[in-house]
Amino acid sequence: xxxxxxxxxxxxxxxxxxxxxxxxxxxxxxPDLDSTRRLVLELEARGADLIELGVPxxxxxxxxxxxxxxxARGLGAGASLAAILSMVSELRRETQIPIVxxxxxNPVFHxxxxxxxxxxxxxxxxxxxxxxxxxxxxxxxxxxxxxxxLDLILLLAPTTPIERARKxxxxxxxxxxxxSVAGVTGARSSLPTDLRDHIAALRSVTDxxxxxxxxxxxxxxxxxxxxxxxxxxxGSAISLLIEKHGKTPGLAGAVGDLVAAMxxxxxxxxxxxxxxxxxxxx
Amino acid sequence: xQNQPDSRGHFGQFGGKYVAETLMPALFELEKAxxxxxxxxxxxxxxxxRSREYVGRPxxxxxxxxxxxxxxxxxxxxxxxxxxxxxxxxxxxTLGQALLAVRMNKSRITAETGAGQHGVATATMAALFQRQCxxxxxxxxxxxxxxxxxxxxxxxxxxxxVDSGSKSLKDAMNEAIRDWxxxxxxxxxxxxxxxxxxxxxxxxxxxxxxxxxxxxxQVLKKEGRLPDVIVACVNGGSNAIGIFYPxxxxxxxxxxxxxxxxxxxxxxxxxxxxxxxxxxxxxxxxSYLLQDExxxxxxxxxxxxxxxxxxxxxxxxxxxxxxxxxxxxxTDAAALDALKLLSETEGIIPALESSHALAHAFKLAPTxxxxxxxxxxxxxxxxxxxxxxxxxxxxxLKA
Numbered sequence: 001x002x003x004x005x006x007x008x009x010x011x012x013x014x015x016x017x018x019x020x021x022x023x024x025x026x027x028x029x030x031p032d033l034d035s036t037r038r039l040v041l042e043l044e045a046r047g048a049d050l051i052e053l054g055v056p057x058x059x060x061x062x063x064x065x066x067x068x069x070x071x072a073r074g075l076g077a078g079a080s081l082a083a084i085l086s087m088v089s090e091l092r093r094e095t096q097i098p099i100v101x102x103x104x105x106n107p108v109f110h111x112x113x114x115x116x117x118x119x120x121x122x123x124x125x126x127x128x129x130x131x132x133x134x135x136x137x138x139x140x141x142x143x144x145x146x147x148x149x150l151d152l153i154l155l156l157a158p159t160t161p162i163e164r165a166r167k168x169x170x171x172x173x174x175x176x177x178x179x180s181v182a183g184v185t186g187a188r189s190s191l192p193t194d195l196r197d198h199i200a201a202l203r204s205v206t207d208x209x210x211x212x213x214x215x216x217x218x219x220x221x222x223x224x225x226x227x228x229x230x231x232x233x234x235g236s237a238i239s240l241l242i243e244k245h246g247k248t249p250g251l252a253g254a255v256g257d258l259v260a261a262m263x264x265x266x267x268x269x270x271x272x273x274x275x276x277x278x279x280x281x282x
Numbered sequence: 283x284q285n286q287p288d289s290r291g292h293f294g295q296f297g298g299k300y301v302a303e304t305l306m307p308a309l310f311e312l313e314k315a316x317x318x319x320x321x322x323x324x325x326x327x328x329x330x331x332r333s334r335e336y337v338g339r340p341x342x343x344x345x346x347x348x349x350x351x352x353x354x355x356x357x358x359x360x361x362x363x364x365x366x367x368x369x370x371x372x373x374x375x376t377l378g379q380a381l382l383a384v385r386m387n388k389s390r391i392t393a394e395t396g397a398g399q400h401g402v403a404t405a406t407m408a409a410l411f412q413r414q415c416x417x418x419x420x421x422x423x424x425x426x427x428x429x430x431x432x433x434x435x436x437x438x439x440x441x442x443x444v445d446s447g448s449k450s451l452k453d454a455m456n457e458a459i460r461d462w463x464x465x466x467x468x469x470x471x472x473x474x475x476x477x478x479x480x481x482x483x484x485x486x487x488x489x490x491x492x493x494x495x496x497x498x499x500q501v502l503k504k505e506g507r508l509p510d511v512i513v514a515c516v517n518g519g520s521n522a523i524g525i526f527y528p529x530x531x532x533x534x535x536x537x538x539x540x541x542x543x544x545x546x547x548x549x550x551x552x553x554x555x556x557x558x559x560x561x562x563x564x565x566x567x568x569s570y571l572l573q574d575e576x577x578x579x580x581x582x583x584x585x586x587x588x589x590x591x592x593x594x595x596x597x598x599x600x601x602x603x604x605x606x607x608x609x610x611x612x613t614d615a616a617a618l619d620a621l622k623l624l625s626e627t628e629g630i631i632p633a634l635e636s637s638h639a640l641a642h643a644f645k646l647a648p649t650x651x652x653x654x655x656x657x658x659x660x661x662x663x664x665x666x667x668x669x670x671x672x673x674x675x676x677x678x679l680k681a
Contacts, residue, residue: 057577058579061302106573107577109561110577134306164307179304
């Protein structure tokens, strides 16, 4: 299958079933690359629709403590881009779940944008998301990504003015990642009260699926967001579970249980319909 | 050459705005506010007046007669930034940016700091302009610069010790950026190096250019001609770009930057970014970086906390590639020798950072003719370093 189609097709399938996508983020190599490979399969079996695979970086400026530690563990386990891509190639023999490579620009730049996009596409990666590469600097990655059939996932934030959002959305492909809070990654006890309004405002500037990430850590929050967004990203909560269970046999089950509970809540929120989910916000 | 950066904040291939989307609007807002301020006569007047009355500018261009005689070569002048209020050149930039913060109505000012000089200069401005202040500082630097930590606290700032990574300047900057992402609406992030995303490298350079503008006027008055060589220490590179910039078009003036070779550049314990780094992206801009073969940022070492950073400002990277400036590295030991020599011959105790520039200048001076003129940017005074210097010299100071 042509890689970029996996994401579009997944959103089309989910849309037809009135479902939002659940996108777990896990750091590649946390606790080691073989665990990551098995976790991806477990996540898919328990309800994940896409996977964000974090690329370890020494200086993760947009991440809170939980993901900082996860990235450090991945780095310690030797999860280089080359090793991650080789793990993904193996995975592709077993699953067609869309995979987004998520990271900071320096390791990508250092690998070489031409070489990386070619190797990533060959390994079976569907999209790249580079958190410190805003559209203004993205040209040097965008062209080779496109040439290799990879989506470049762009971000919008609560601080993004609507005119800028419109401009960014025009260049977006795959889906748009909306950062729910002005802040770094990490669990929040409650989500911003105006999140739903922000997403509604963005609907007026784009038809591309809108995913929401940063701060979502419970099934209840996932359900709430699924009632108005097209995708829910959960990251730090999983990083904390991986930290707790490490390489023990309980790891897959613990992570899988959280993801399954989230997916169940997300389906329920959609089935309740908009009115009931309005009430459940209160 | 003086028209750098371009409208997108690029110095040739370097610079730019490599930050998370959350911060992009804040950078545009800052750029707009800065452009307006620069055109506003009232802003320029206030900056000039406070530079004179509060910072103590102009600083002298001092001729080192004893040292010149002793080294028997070029005439050595020092640009005495150590005499600025708070003890280093850092205050030139914090004054300008604090005025911007006030103009932009930001209630809180944050900063990263290495040696603590920029933290002190920021805390000073926060006190002067009655803003909340938080300074992020690596745990290792908190330890080796305890005097500056105490000064910041006296000035009313909160000092947050950063325990991640190498626990020095790079990690302090990571944490300051994380804080800014979460507080961007009411916080002014006051970067102290000529590094970070556009427009910071340009803003810091412009506010520090007062050093070079004064030095140029002063040397023309004293000598009737421009200098042959200007030497400054470089890490982020704010004092160096400040003294270089007004001389960029003077092709006959050689510009020399000096970075930290630590324990020597053959091993891993150094911060010689320009000598050994390659191109990468960190903290918002593309520049030279010390990194491993996978693009992970390397840990650095220098006896000077203010030179202990694995990157360099993008304009220096550009000046290096264009050949307009050349960059060299000086070891901890050579910097210490230079600190002792200046203290003994001229009665001036320099900061360890500035001592790197001095060490290279002292090596260069005897190779030049006596008619040649050299200016060394004495970016800061050494009081803050007495604990580190004593311990390097095997002397124990009682608390």
